[in-house]
Amino acid sequence: MTAENNHIETSQRFKPPATRRDFLGLAATWSAIVAFVMATVGALRLPMPSVFPESNSRVKLGRPDRFAVGSATYFSKIRLWLFRDESGFKAISSVCTHLGCVAERQEDGQYLCPCHGSRFDQTGAVKGGPAPKGLVWLDLSLSPEGWIVADTLSDVGPETVLMAQV
Amino acid sequence: MSSIGGDHQTHHKPSHERGIGDKGALRDFGSNLLSTPIALRDSIIRHGKPTSDRAKSQTIFSNFFLHILPVRTHLHAIKATTTLGLGIATLVLFIILCVTGVLLMVYYKPSVDQAYASMLDIMHVVPTGRLMRNVHRWSAHAMVACVMLHMARAFYTAAYKRPRAFNWVIGMALFVLTLGLSFTGYLLPWDQLAFWAVTIGANIAQSPQELTDAIGITQYFDIGLWQKEVLLGAHHVGQEALIRFYVLHVMVLPVVTTILIGVHFWRIRKDGGLVRPSHADVDTDEMPALADVSTPLKSYGLMAMMKDKTPAVNREMRHTITTWPNVMYVIGAATMITVFAMLLLGYFFDAPLAEMANPTVPENPAKAPWYFLGLQELVSYSAFMGGVAIPAIVVLGLGLVPYLDREKEDVGLWFSGARGRRVAFISSVFGAVTVIGMLWFTVEFGWLRNWEATAHVPQIVITLFNPGTVLVALFAFWSVATVRVMNSTRMGAIALFTCFLVGFVILTYFATVHRGPNWNFYWSQSDWPVH
Structure with missing residues (x-):
């Protein structure tokens, strides 16, 4: 990385792009959160019956x-x-x-x-x-x-x- | 206690320096064996008898069960008028309920064919079964009462203010959980009372249909039916409902309640102990005649540290006493009184058990337990408003109180002083007059459907405009007016809470005593028609 590039990245006018490490970290965190939420929703589906005992009305x-x-x-x-x-x-x-x-x-x-x-x-x-x-x-x-x-x-x-x- | 912290091994020489034939190790073994009971005790309790300040602090601080308490406690906290011991009593009742509940589980069978028979077994055959069931039932009622009184105490002493705001919210959650525990437990005996109370409860869960029907969206969004199906696992109260209520009652709700009780107590400690008024930190001549009020030489300040408005430097010891043994006496006394009262009730009064559940004939009148009877009166005006919307508004409103009223003055004082006492008194009169007036009007003249001109108003009008909603609107208006007139949000909060409290008490009394068969008005039960 040259000195010039370094200058652009740290200047106030340009938001520095996310580093690869940030991206992977965020992706991992959010996938974990999404997986947890979806697993919870899936588990909570169980008490909702699909067949009722008095189904023959x-x-x-x-x-x-x-x-x-x-x-x-x-x-x-x-x-x-x-x-x-x-x-x-x-x-x-x-x-x-x-x-x-x-x-x-x-x-x-x-x-x-x-x-x-x-x-x-x-x-x-x-x-x-x-x-x-x-x-x-x-x-x-x-x-x-x-x-x-x-x-x-x-x-x-x-x-x-x-x-x-x- | 000479050897506290010491080492009981009598090393003459380090082991690797011992020669063969040297009897040192064998001698050590013998004396270790003899002193094992003492060594065991010292390995469990790693401090001396609580005679010194240091050991008293350690007694609290190094004990898993006690370390939720501070090592030193403010004198104000153990005054009887500070809490009336209601929080401790509630905890003790919860523990009694867990213990008796587990014992009852040994014989109870959650099946529609066997539940009622196993109740009869528990009442008539199982050794101590009747007492355990009675204590369980009375403790459940007492816990609901204690939670409500505890909430009123916390409210009137302004204990809900920063930094205790969120703990008030947790308290609200515990209140709802306590009602949930009572309601789920209500079904388990599988008697007439249980069956019909839960049928009504499940249909209250379905009652949002009243609203969705009125605005014509039930076929797209039937939240009412969904709630009922999740609760009952069916469309009627039956085996599926019984097993669901059982799981909620013995597992889900107790576990959640236990966790939240832990958080509730932990936050009391982290928020600087019980709320106390500013004058409690002013020096007075009359210090209570407790053994160790004198300021000790050393404070063990780190162990006593808690977050609060920082007292003056080097004065943190003033007005405090060691928790061991002073607070332990208070906790012990509250525990013994509670246990004694429950045993007494359980010994002399049997918990009711009606005849076995009969889905074809409802009880007449079918009354819910006393803490739901006020709601049942509101439900008799509109199922959705009385059973869902108004309770939700009350719980939400109470939960928001600490965030809407943030005045910092006069915390820890009952009613925040003379002005609040006056507001509470006037509000209770206002609340009583409006509730009694509304009940009298409803009994005497009926409501929209009883009048010719309005007999055919759409259901949505009756849902939104009925005696219950009118009362809530009046209470809300009264509290906003109080905020304005007294120029104080705290006074408005006192006005609102007092109105709801008085309303709850009067509605509960009215539905208990004056409602009879077909939910008609009677002056007393002796006037009920014979049938």
Whole structure:
């Protein structure tokens, strides 16, 4: 290195270029940091499940002729009310949309949640309390052998009716 | 203790100079063997009996477990009114919880089929199992209470100011961790109370949906569902949730808490000990009648060194006493009182255990543990605001206090003196009146959905404008007004903290006593409908 070059490198007007040693040091440091962060993110991916234990959400409720016209049947395990009227079948989930308690159906057909007092009318619409949205109506279908099947993770419009012959 | 620091070998000659047949080595062996107990003791404790100042200093300084303490402690630090012993009590409770918790782990089975049965075993079959579980439960409640009281003490004596600002933040983290430990432990008995409290808790984690639904972005960014799935490993509380809570409760949270407790204590030491008012360093005639208040000839100053506003040269010894044994008495007393209280509670009062978890029927009313009941009242206005946003605002606000209020005067004084006492009093009246007024209004008249004109307002309005958010807004306004009127950020901080404290106490009381089935208002439990 000549004296002239040396002068340029150290002058105030030119920022001295990074030396090879600086570059390698910085590259090593940042690769280590990036590797550590990525490893942490990768490890934290583990608790995020890709399969859920209740992945089969479709539940057989019974043959249509089991339920009389005008009846209301409660399935406590899947927290579901099944109604039958002249038009057909419909099902509503009694899980409160506020914080997941089970709302109780009153004699007048309204729903009342015991945990924080949310109230819903017969159509599941919010009538009072903190619930952010109405109770969820569930999709009903007929299985090939003619059973009524409810999809507990579905969300269809209020009072969606499944037509079914007796 | 004649041979402290000495060598017990009786060398007559260096070994390489000994001839064959010389019995020196054998004699050494014999006497070494005889003096081994003493040599062992001296190799563990490498200083004499703590009679001299030097040995007292060494007792603290050369002991791994004690060296987090300074060798000399300011007299102010051991006055009962300085800390009320709440920090030590909290630590002792944590240790009790670790010990009883490990013992309970011996029999507890984290499985939905066996958890409840193993609880019954612990209560009725396992020797001392009932006492251990009771002590564990009461210590958990007591730890939450002590952490809160300790925080209030640190706040009102302005212990959060520079250089202790970051230690206040660590304290906030420990507060959150303590609540997390309680919440995760709550599920483990797998009884009705546990199941429904955690169902509610998990759905609070999901409640950001209330906001994302309202602005219509849930399908792109469903943070609520994501949080619930990570917490439960499922969509309902079940086996996956139980094992996750178990791992958090017995491993993750205790380890993180232990580390942060270490940092918390270490920083107290590095920040110059407990906060003390300036008058604590002024000479007075009335020095406490402790054994060794007299200034020693030699200070062992390096061992006593700590960072603080430097005292006058050569005066660092004034107003201090040796930590051994004076502070040890204080720590010992706080420990014994705490352990005794927990044993007493555990002996006479059984920890509750409801019937086994039944996912089909919620408890009515389903009440969270007392420290979450204030939040549960807020949650009954809006899940997201009461369960996520307001707690986040409170924790964030409290964490920022040391950075927003940096006034240096009047630290170490309760309420920073007479002016602060007045602000605290007026603020507690203001807080009480607004909270009680708001509760009365809500019970008497309901809220937006109960009125015809506003029955159909969009959910976002109810989320943002409900009794809980109105209270927080009033408190914020009150504290800003105090900053302005009193021209002091410290006074504003006192006003805000007092409002939140009073609000917490009243809401907790209200939800405990006056909320019954369907979260309706009742004057007392005897008015609850029979069913």
